Structure formats: C-alpha cells, structure tokens
Amino acid sequence: MPKVGQKPIRRAALVSATIGEIGRTGSLDVTVGQIAKTAGMSTALAHSYFESKDALFLAAMRHILGEFGISVRRRLKKADTPEQRLAAIVDASFGQDQFQDHIVSAWLVFYVEAQRAPEAARLLRIYGARLHSNLVHELRQIVPLKSAANIARGTAAMIDGVYVRGAPKGGNPNYKETGHLVKEYLDVMIAYANENNGK
Amino acid sequence: MPKVGQKPIRRAALVSATIGEIGRTGSLDVTVGQIAKTAGMSTALAHSYFESKDALFLAAMRHILGEFGISVRRRLKKADTPEQRLAAIVDASFGQDQFQDHIVSAWLVFYVEAQRAPEAARLLRIYGARLHSNLVHELRQIVPLKSAANIARGTAAMIDGVYVRGAPKGGNPNYKETGHLVKEYLDVMIAYANENNGK
DNA sequence: GGATTTTTATTGATCGGTCAATCAGAAAAA
C-alpha cells in the first residue's frame, strides 16, 4: 500500500476533512484525531503532514482563499465593463462553490482565529487588501477616487456581513437574493456618486 | 468578608471579567480559572454562581445585548423623525460604549458559539429579529414596505460586516467614519427607493 | 533477476499537560 508521492494526496484529504469537520461542528473544537479519521488516516500521520493543528487550519483557509481567487479570475475573464467586473467579484463571493455552510463556518472560525494567531491575522489582512484593491480598481474607472475607496469599503463590509448572517444554519435560502443585496448597494452608490459629481 | 447578598455583585464581576478576558485573548480559549482570578475569586466560586462556562458566556452576551438595547432606547428618545431614529439605531451600534475591542471580540465569539450552542443561537436570533423589526418600523414610514425590508436587511448586514472587519485589532480608528458608512447606505437607499416609487 | 539496503509511509501507544467541574470543609457574618 505505501507508495511514493502520497504527500499531496494526504494533505488535500486532510484539508478537505478539516473544512468538513469545522462545518459539521461549527467550530474549531474538533480533535486532530477526528479530522484524521475523516480523512482516513491515523492521528500520527496527520501530524506528520502538518506541523500542528494551527498549521492544518491555516492550510484549509489558504485552500478556501485560493478557490475563491480562482473563482474570481474565472468570472473576471468573461466580464468586459467595470460594472460587469464588479458584479463578477460579488458573484464569486456568493457562488455555489463558496457560499456553503462549511465554508461560511470556516470563515467565522477564521475571523476568531485571526485575533489570536498572527499568521491567520496576516492571511486575513492579505485577503482584505486584495479584495479592496480589486474593487477600487474597477470603481475608480466609473466614480471619483474618493467615492471609490468608500464604496469599496462598504461593499467589503456588506459581503462579510452577509456571510456572518448567513452562518446561523437552517436557512441558507437564497444565494441569488443575498448577492443581489450587495450588487444593489453597488448600483445605487455608483449612481449616487456620479450624480453628485456631475452637478 | 463573607457577607449576605453577594450574588449579584459576584455575577456582575464575573460577567465583566469574562468580557475582558475574551477581549484580551480574542477567543473563548480562556479558562474559568483565569476569568475567576480576574474577577477576584476562586474557580470554585465562579462555578457556584454559574452552572457552566457556557452559561457564563451566555450571561456575558446577554449583558452586552442588554447594554446595547439601553443605548438604543436612550438615543431613540431624543429622535423625532424616522430618519433621526434610524440614525439613532446605527449610532448605538457604533457608540463608544459598544464599538470596543473586547465587545467586538465577544461578538465574534458569539457568532461562532451560536453554531454550536442552541441557546446562543436562540439569543442571536432574537437580537437579529429585534434589530430587523426596529429598522423596518422606521423605514416603512418613509419608503415602500418591500424596500423597507430589503434596506433593513442590508443595513443589518453592513453593521455586522463593519463589526467583523473592525475586529482585526491594531486599528479601531474612526468610530464616526465607520458608522457613517452605514448611515450613508441608509440615506442613499432611501432616496433611491422613493425616487423609483415617485415615478 | 533475485537479494539487500534504503527510503517512504504508516500506526498504536503514550506522554505531558490542560481544564471544567466537584467536593469537603474552612471562615465569617447573622
């Protein structure tokens, strides 16, 4: 059974199991043993592939962040106008691949972890900066720079807010409607910013 | 030292210490012993006043929610128009007494806890419903009902989002500016809703 | 091509430590 090149397979299985178990319990109160079991291996082996539980969780978040980035880039390719590109970014946040119970749970845990673990805080900062930069890049083409920064912050806050509010399980009812809330914010704020500037 | 009528005093001290320790560590990974020590008593005594650690945390959140409610009502008394009353609700969320590091940390932990502990989930639902109800009550006086519900949801999401984004410590810079982000959303959305309806 | 050595993969058992919760009893009012 033991073959060469198991490392990437095992690591992927552990990352996937970590996200799954966080989703199942809604917290990081999951033993490494339970995660390992779900991934089909022993506790010791899990520890041989990840230095610590923290490192395992960080790998899981990097995976989620990576998938999100892929989703954004894929949608951006199909978008031409700044408006379409903004919608693409928002849609990526609320796509079926991202806006799921266990992903949302992981995000919540991530926010808490970022208060305690410096590496998690760093990762969160990077994500935030990148999102902000992406939003501003599009917005400044259609609204004044000052408004662009402001609207970008509002958009990011609302995305996170919808995530947080989507967390209490039992009802993740309407992907489209939640995303629509953010896109509506963008539409109206953009129109308003230009109206004021045009005068 | 041991006197009659210590219960409310001790309980208040424990609730306060719980919030403080959550703020200090940014998580619920605080021992009851540490909380008790901060509150100036033994671990055993803390357990005699609260059935469990969960119960202690819930009491802390009820306290925060209670203070928030008081702050809202105090501000509502001074407000006359629906617009002022909406601003009062938002201002309460970002007042100096609410938008503090340890309160924000407690909120984050609360969201995670609500995924696991049914009683926390219940408390969170109640808070959400009340906030929504308050917002809609004011909004429906100045915009169509359908818009009111929509704007209320957006406002609530943005409040939570700003909280979550305010959590990564090191910079809780501008109370007023963050609150302004939400109030701007309200202003613009209200104007937009009426514009569309008037036509 | 078979026997060996080396490398990689894997696990059961365990260690060291932590922590929530309990209990029996001390200390101080009433």
Added chain:
DNA sequence: TTTTTCTGATTGACCGATCAATAAAAATCC
C-alpha cells in the same frame, strides 16, 4: 448555632504532539 460565602485540592476526561516500531515500496547491488 445556623446560614451563607468561599477556597484548596482533587477528579475525570480530553487532547495535541511525540516516538518507537512496522510495513511496504523503491533503489542498489551482486
């Protein structure tokens, strides 16, 4: 003397991490 308040010590359980040992492939040698 009774009641309330309080604590040190302890219990029982859990968990992250480690380690020694096993198993199986791959590489090397004869």
